[in-house]
Amino acid sequence: MNARLLALLPAAIAINLVVGGLVNALGLPLYLDSIGTILATVLAGPAVGMLAGAIGQLLFGLINGYQWIPFGIIQVVIALLASVAAAQGGFRSMGRTVAWGLLTGLVAGALSSVISYVLFKGVTATGTTAVVTLLRQLGWSLPAAVTASSLALDLADKAVAFAVVGALVRSLPGRMMGRFPRAVRAVGR
Amino acid sequence: MTAAPGSFAARAHPFTPLVVTLCIAVVAIALPGPAAVLYLYAATLILVVLTGTGRAALRALVPLAPLWFFLVLLHGVLGDGEQTTVLGVALSRNGLTLAATQAARLGAIATASLALYTSFSPARFVDAVAERGWPFSMSYLVVATLLALPRFRARAASILEAQRSRGLRLRGSPLNRARAIGPITFPLLLGALAEVDERGFALETRAASGVTRRTALAPPPDTRMDRLTRWAAVAAAGSAVAWRVLG
Numbered sequence: 001m002n003a004r005l006l007a008l009l010p011a012a013i014a015i016n017l018v019v020g021g022l023v024n025a026l027g028l029p030l031y032l033d034s035i036g037t038i039l040a041t042v043l044a045g046p047a048v049g050m051l052a053g054a055i056g057q058l059l060f061g062l063i064n065g066y067q068w069i070p071f072g073i074i075q076v077v078i079a080l081l082a083s084v085a086a087a088q089g090g091f092r093s094m095g096r097t098v099a100w101g102l103l104t105g106l107v108a109g110a111l112s113s114v115i116s117y118v119l120f121k122g123v124t125a126t127g128t129t130a131v132v133t134l135l136r137q138l139g140w141s142l143p144a145a146v147t148a149s150s151l152a153l154d155l156a157d158k159a160v161a162f163a164v165v166g167a168l169v170r171s172l173p174g175r176m177m178g179r180f181p182r183a184v185r186a187v188g189r
Numbered sequence: 190m191t192a193a194p195g196s197f198a199a200r201a202h203p204f205t206p207l208v209v210t211l212c213i214a215v216v217a218i219a220l221p222g223p224a225a226v227l228y229l230y231a232a233t234l235i236l237v238v239l240t241g242t243g244r245a246a247l248r249a250l251v252p253l254a255p256l257w258f259f260l261v262l263l264h265g266v267l268g269d270g271e272q273t274t275v276l277g278v279a280l281s282r283n284g285l286t287l288a289a290t291q292a293a294r295l296g297a298i299a300t301a302s303l304a305l306y307t308s309f310s311p312a313r314f315v316d317a318v319a320e321r322g323w324p325f326s327m328s329y330l331v332v333a334t335l336l337a338l339p340r341f342r343a344r345a346a347s348i349l350e351a352q353r354s355r356g357l358r359l360r361g362s363p364l365n366r367a368r369a370i371g372p373i374t375f376p377l378l379l380g381a382l383a384e385v386d387e388r389g390f391a392l393e394t395r396a397a398s399g400v401t402r403r404t405a406l407a408p409p410p411d412t413r414m415d416r417l418t419r420w421a422a423v424a425a426a427g428s429a430v431a432w433r434v435l436g
Contacts, residue, residue, distance in 0.1 A: 122263055
């Protein structure tokens, strides 16, 4: 692995772990814990994005408990979908970026609901579980409540995460873009 | 490293707590509940106290408390099936059993993980990886990220303060708050990207991407006790999985 990619990975992983805390200050039901994964994928390709996502999840587990590691598979899927989006010029405009984010949110939400239900019996992050509890109170079955809350939150979360990365990459100066040829193709320059 | 000085966690080879933690996670998932999982949680608590990382048991309560609360609420209070009354509240008997099993499972895993984090020494880990002849990039990624985290957190806090002092509103309708995402995340992301080049050059000059085997400056001793502990943990995890699969 070349030195620039080796330097990019810790930054992408740290972004994954820190941005969520930053957004907490806004009190929005978003995690934004995949911005580093998406950014690394757009700049350096799917392998770097998958590594950033998987190692980030391992370190998140080290700090907050290894029970969250199964969600690492979702980071890998996000990197794969972000790489397809980048190859198709999916970060060219805000509309395309959000559309790819929604598609990724749909897949991530479906996977997340399976992991949440099978391994965690529906109790995971506080925001998601609060929605599950509310839906159960309204008479929904546990699998339906877990699926609905995971899908709703992941759709919004991944749309915003893709939008943030898209806006950032489109605004990068040419000198910096020149070092990441994949990013040039992603924004269609 | 905040493990008690002289304790087993402070002296152990860096791979030993790592293997033990992963094995506890495997056993916790493999064991059927609730009694076996509760025993495992109790054993984990005793283990972290004996190895000098007892504070991790208390720190683990921070992420665990909301999970435990929602487990009781979702499965105990809102659960279906036969009911039992606890302190005047009707609770689902099956739901309570499920909640207790899952709570103990998460408790064991989170406590072991935080004990590992408490005892983790980046320098010793780098030396242990170098001594085995494994790629430098592997240890660099783990250590560089762990060391970058406090720096990024401090930067994120100062960005938040700076933007608020410039009049950024963090309250109001969800749409208004969503508009603040850009101003608080962009400076952090751009700063991180600007750092990449500088660090890339620094790594290049240190031959970080080279394939030559590195020599550890002070490799941590891998004692017989360490090896025995690791093999015992792997055997316990293997037995638990075999029991679950075959039993």
